[in-house]
Amino acid sequence: MRAARLIKMVLLLQSRPSMTAGELARELEVSERTITRDAQALSEAGVPVYADRGRSGGYRLVGGYRTRLTGLARGEAEALFLSGVPGALREMGLDDISSAARLKVSAALLPSLRDAPDSAARRFHLDAPGWYQEPETPELLPVLAExxxxxxxxxxxxxxxxxxxxxxxAPYGLVLKAGVWYVCACSQGSFRVYRVDRFTTAETLQERFLRDETFDLPGFWEERAAEFARSLLRTEVL
Incomplete structure (x- = not known):
């Protein structure tokens, strides 16, 4: 646990000119005293962490130090492509993985580009749930996401x-539509759509299924959504 925190601290300092103890403590969810101890541990391990004293002081890396611990793991890379929907990541239990992925990408950027994530976040935001309803996270969503x-x-x-x-x-994919979660799965030889909040139990088995690589989640969902819309239209006509 501490080793992972130390690595994250180095990546944070690599991605910014300097950070105060308070900023680091908030990012790493520890006390400022822990930050002081961690900075000392990094220094003793050969990482050039320098503490600037004074009112505007903070911690920074000196000598152009760069860590090579920026390679993305598969889970981090996959979560990175969902980073535009932070609420969905949180509900699926992937927010920590996504945070690590974004941090690694930020650390790998050139200094002149390190404000790009903040710049994009200030300009674009996705709010998936519909109006006039209180969004609820289905209890079994993390199990199905896993x-x-x-x-x-x-x-x-x-x-x-x-x-x-x-x-x-055999759960192939998850869809968030107007604040409601659905799982597209193969059952009894055919693909179907299930509302996640209607599951009463769900247990992940050790056995894996062989994914049909021709399955197109966006295309499948679009087709089923069109069928649903046509059924509603027929009902209104009747």
Missing amino acids: AVWGDRLVAARYLRKDTEVEREL
């Missing part, structure tokens, strides 16, 4: 028209 990322089968119970049914699912 299965989706790992291509693992799920044994689940699901409410369908007030009847609870048992299913073994």
